Amino acid sequence: MSNLALNLNNVSIHYPHFDLKNVNLKLESGSIMGLIGPNGAGKSTTIRILMGLLLPDSGDVEVLGYNMLTDADKARWDIGYASEDLRLYEKMSIGWHMQFIKDMFPKWDDTYAMDLLTKFDLKPELKIKGLSHGQRVKASLLLILARRPKLLVLDEPTTGLDPVARMETLNEMMEILRDEDRSIIFSSHNTADIEQLSDQITFIDRGHVVNSNDKESFIESWRRIRVSIPDNVNTSQLQHMVENHNNFHTDVLLTNHYSNDLMTQWKSFGIEINSIEAMTLEEIFLAEVTSSRKIVKQETVL
Amino acid sequence: MNPVFILSQKDSRPMYLQIIEQIKNKIAVGDWSQGHKLPSIRELAISLRVSVITVKRAYQDLENEQVIYTQQGKGSYVADGENMGIKLKQQELDDLLINVLKTAKILGMTEQEITQRIHSLQKNKSINEQGEGYE
Numbered sequence: 001m002s003n004l005a006l007n008l009n010n011v012s013i014h015y016p017h018f019d020l021k022n023v024n025l026k027l028e029s030g031s032i033m034g035l036i037g038p039n040g041a042g043k044s045t046t047i048r049i050l051m052g053l054l055l056p057d058s059g060d061v062e063v064l065g066y067n068m069l070t071d072a073d074k075a076r077w078d079i080g081y082a083s084e085d086l087r088l089y090e091k092m093s094i095g096w097h098m099q100f101i102k103d104m105f106p107k108w109d110d111t112y113a114m115d116l117l118t119k120f121d122l123k124p125e126l127k128i129k130g131l132s133h134g135q136r137v138k139a140s141l142l143l144i145l146a147r148r149p150k151l152l153v154l155d156e157p158t159t160g161l162d163p164v165a166r167m168e169t170l171n172e173m174m175e176i177l178r179d180e181d182r183s184i185i186f187s188s189h190n191t192a193d194i195e196q197l198s199d200q201i202t203f204i205d206r207g208h209v210v211n212s213n214d215k216e217s218f219i220e221s222w223r224r225i226r227v228s229i230p231d232n233v234n235t236s237q238l239q240h241m242v243e244n245h246n247n248f249h250t251d252v253l254l255t256n257h258y259s260n261d262l263m264t265q266w267k268s269f270g271i272e273i274n275s276i277e278a279m280t281l282e283e284i285f286l287a288e289v290t291s292s293r294k295i296v297k298q299e300t301v302l
Numbered sequence: 303m304n305p306v307f308i309l310s311q312k313d314s315r316p317m318y319l320q321i322i323e324q325i326k327n328k329i330a331v332g333d334w335s336q337g338h339k340l341p342s343i344r345e346l347a348i349s350l351r352v353s354v355i356t357v358k359r360a361y362q363d364l365e366n367e368q369v370i371y372t373q374q375g376k377g378s379y380v381a382d383g384e385n386m387g388i389k390l391k392q393q394e395l396d397d398l399l400i401n402v403l404k405t406a407k408i409l410g411m412t413e414q415e416i417t418q419r420i421h422s423l424q425k426n427k428s429i430n431e432q433g434e435g436y437e
Contacts, residue, residue, distance in 0.1 A: 030354070031353075031354060031355070032353060032354075170351055171351065174347070174348045174351050175348060177344065177347070177348060177354065178344065178348060180344070196317070196351060196352055196353070197351065197352070197353050198353050199353045199354055199355040200355075214355055215353060215355055215356065216318065216355055216356065216359045219316045274408075277314075278314065278315060278316050280314075
């Protein structure tokens with residue numbers, strides 16, 4: 001068995017108004033992947049494909065070693081999926097739901113479930129219809145975590161949570177990784193959460209994967225560089241210069257191939273480097289999307 | 303369990319650099335001495351709530367700098383070495399001085415002018431001490 005929790009190869013799906021094209025994703029067991037993308041980029045479609053809820057038109061989908069095109073039923077026991085639209089019975093209590101899931105899933109862990117009730121400050125007798133948004137999110141998380149799934153798929157787990165509930169959620173996500181066989185893939189609009197927790201990061205825009213890499217590589221390769229440029233130098237000559245914000249005497253350049261050698265090379269054009277700044281994941285995401293859209297545009301023009 | 307140290311959310315540096323700094327600081331002040339066993343990568347990641355790969359990166363850099371060493375399957379330890387704490391503090395000073403030199407270069411200051419500046423700052427030591435730690 002491979003030690004990849006997720007392996008998507010050239011996955012495509014076509015809809016009348018939306019295409020997901022050649023998605024490739026790999027995630028090693030024991031790690032967390034964060035999915036970032038604007039609304040409508042294809043995050044939820046990707047998630048539904050890897051859950052086996054949607055069949056792609058082409059490509060291979062392997063989750064926890066199972067081929068999701070043929071063996072999705074076997075894999076589902078080990079996948080826990082939580083999203084905002086998770087259906088809970090409004091009239092029933094948290095405790096009723098716990099019993100309901102327990103009856104279906106033999107791996108249900110009672111001790112862990114009780115522990116989570118305390119940690120999340122929830123009571124079994126509370127009815128779903130009376131819960132706040134944060135309590136609902138925590139209740140559905142509890143129902144999924146106590147099944148001890150090997151892969152956790154979380155769609156926007158921290159959206160709309162107050163700071164305390166958000167911290168509790170992030171804490172529990174990290175606790176899961178104590179076990180090296182368990183993995184998480186989650187999407188979020190909060191790039192700070194993704195930057196903090198993820199080992200692997202995937203940017204999705206307009207139906208394709210803009211980039212997927214380990215987080216440290218992203219952080220390592222992108223830099224914002226403030227420079228002074230002599231009049232006779234054209235910045236388009238510079239290698240690996242992705243964006244240029246011109247501002248009279250100083251320019252702010254972005255690169256996605258930062259290294260000392262690159263800086264030496266730039267300096268050889270007579271450029272003076274005033275400062276080199278690391279970028280946040282949000283800034284990197286925006287720069288990646290901007291440059292990918294430019295490339296797509298150029299290709300369409302050609 | 304309390305985390306071994308706390309990272310700043312407002313620090314603009316990459317997180318692995320903060321982890322490196324915090325660990326070096328633990329060693330410099332003597333909390334962690336020679337041969338002290340570091341938390342495992344996964345353990346530290348969970349307690350700091352940062353990704354495993356970030357802590358791995360920090361440990362790798364510390365290993366390359368020979369501040370720590372790793373025994374396969376056992377864990378990572380603070381490296382032996384005479385006066386590691388002092389060496390780390392000296393390195394910290396060097397890093398600060400390099401930044402001083404960079405800024406001085408922009409201002410076109412000579413080495414002598416920098417020294418004079420340090421002297422005059424020392425004279426105002428009482429003021430400095432009051433302001434210490436508050437930027």
